[in-house]
Amino acid sequence: MHFELTEDQAMLAEAARRMSDEVLTPILLAEPADQPLSKPVMLRIYAHLAEFGVTAARLAEPAGGSGLSMLDYGLIMEQLPPVIALSLLSHDGSTVRFEAGASEALKAEYLAEFIAGRRIVCTANSEPNAGSDSNAISTRLEIEGDRAFITGTKMWITNASICDCMVVSCSAGKDAAGRPMPRRVLVDLAKSTVGLRETALCGLRQGHLCEVTFERTEVPVENLIGEAGDAGKFMTIVWNANRPLIGLMTLAIARRAYEVAREHASQRRQFGGVIAGKQLVQQDLSDMEAAMVSARLTCLYALGQLDAGARSNGLSAMAKRLATDAATRVIDRAMQICGGMGITEELGLAQLWQDARVFQVPDGTQGILALIHGRDITGTAAWR
Numbered sequence: 433m434h435f436e437l438t439e440d441q442a443m444l445a446e447a448a449r450r451m452s453d454e455v456l457t458p459i460l461l462a463e464p465a466d467q468p469l470s471k472p473v474m475l476r477i478y479a480h481l482a483e484f485g486v487t488a489a490r491l492a493e494p495a496g497g498s499g500l501s502m503l504d505y506g507l508i509m510e511q512l513p514p515v516i517a518l519s520l521l522s523h524d525g526s527t528v529r530f531e532a533g534a535s536e537a538l539k540a541e542y543l544a545e546f547i548a549g550r551r552i553v554c555t556a557n558s559e560p561n562a563g564s565d566s567n568a569i570s571t572r573l574e575i576e577g578d579r580a581f582i583t584g585t586k587m588w589i590t591n592a593s594i595c596d597c598m599v600v601s602c603s604a605g606k607d608a609a610g611r612p613m614p615r616r617v618l619v620d621l622a623k624s625t626v627g628l629r630e631t632a633l634c635g636l637r638q639g640h641l642c643e644v645t646f647e648r649t650e651v652p653v654e655n656l657i658g659e660a661g662d663a664g665k666f667m668t669i670v671w672n673a674n675r676p677l678i679g680l681m682t683l684a685i686a687r688r689a690y691e692v693a694r695e696h697a698s699q700r701r702q703f704g705g706v707i708a709g710k711q712l713v714q715q716d717l718s719d720m721e722a723a724m725v726s727a728r729l730t731c732l733y734a735l736g737q738l739d740a741g742a743r744s745n746g747l748s749a750m751a752k753r754l755a756t757d758a759a760t761r762v763i764d765r766a767m768q769i770c771g772g773m774g775i776t777e778e779l780g781l782a783q784l785w786q787d788a789r790v791f792q793v794p795d796g797t798q799g800i801l802a803l804i805h806g807r808d809i810t811g812t813a814a815w816r
């Protein structure tokens with residue numbers, strides 16, 4: 433068992449850190465902090481991500497992707513600005529969902545564009561009445577000759593307002609046992625009409641989260657992907673990998689708050705000495721470090737298990753829940769260590785808390801993650 437990064441991994445993480453610090457963060461700082469980034473800005477960001485080789489990070493090399501190990505991908509993700517990492521997670525995961533089942537003609541038209549980051553793709557599954565119960569989608573798919581029509585509403589769709597294409601989960605009826613048969617359909621926004629409404633969030637405010645409406649949106653039947661009933665499987669495959677990645681992204685936010693608190697504690701003097709020298713402040717810092725290190729190792733372990741081909745639904749869910757819980761608690765303690773300064777806008781810790789808090793919802797809420805883990809532990813699914 434090795435806990436050291438290999439030389440290649442250390443170089444990869446360092447290169448990602450440099451791209452983040454020297455290229456991506458300056459782009460973000462030049463834009464309003466509380467507004468979704470424009471599409472031209474996102475395309476600039478994607479050009480850098482493509483050059484770095486992460487726009488199709490987990491797509492296998494024979495399919496044109498980078499074929500990165502999930503562990504290596506995690507080491508990169510924790511270096512990226514979180515708002516960019518979330519967008520990338522959607523794009524890269526959607527590329528996987530597209531590639532697995534799209535016709536050769538469809539791939540010829542779109543795949544190289546997604547890989548190059550010239551066209552951004554997202555996944556639209558959640559609906560007003562289908563959140564945690566992701567199979568309960570009701571967006572209707574009707575096929576008439578060589579055309580297909582989509583009718584329904586999607587909610588909380590990352591990247592939707594800056595994307596070129598969406599992989600939309602549609603209801604294609606029920607199987608003989610009465611189970612829903614969701615089907616993937618590619619919608620090209622240059623060729624089909626959809627309604628888009630941005631949803632403002634309390635965190636990651638330069639990001640994009642949209643409601644998307646389809647009013648008999650027309651697409652060619654060639655845009656149907658895979659088989660009726662297989663959409664859920666490809667949602668889960670991507671979610672299993674996304675969860676520890678989101679954990680690492682959230683912990684990176686917590687680490688920033690921790691560093692602010694540590695620095696503050698080493699400067700701030702009360703009762704005749706720096707507060708870093710007071711026992712309870714040291715205990716707080718120790719608890720924070722312990723929570724971050726243990727959660728990060730769990731996320732990396734979950735990614736390593738995915739690379740090893742192990743079934744890791746429960747482990748991935750556990751890793752995300754542990755990490756996103758730890759992160760918000762760490763940031764809360766960081767705010768407390770900074771006293772009055774901790775709740776000022778000047779120090780920015782409250783915004784970090786809000787950014788981290790966002791990650792407790794996508795790709796499985798804390799409750800649902802506990803149930804996925806619980807199912808692996810007990811063999812019984814508690815949500816049915």
Ligand SMILES: Cc1cc2nc3c(=O)[nH]c(=O)nc-3n(C[C@H](O)[C@H](O)[C@H](O)COP(=O)(O)OP(=O)(O)OC[C@H]3O[C@@H](n4cnc5c(N)ncnc54)[C@H](O)[C@@H]3O)c2cc1C
Nearest residue numbers: 555556557558563564588589590793794795797799800815
């Ligand atoms: C930042 C962000 C990005 C997102 N990106 C996308 C995207 O790109 N594409 C997409 O399709 N969706 C996306 N989503 C949607 C996301 O997947 C859903 O928000 C999530 O699945 C939760 O659904 P919900 O919000 O409807 O909450 P609900 O399902 O209504 O859950 C509300 C609460 O009830 C609890 N709960 C629900 N069912 C049970 C149960 N059986 N037992 C115990 N507790 C339960 C949950 O844990 C939660 O605390 C995104 C969401 C966010 C916040």
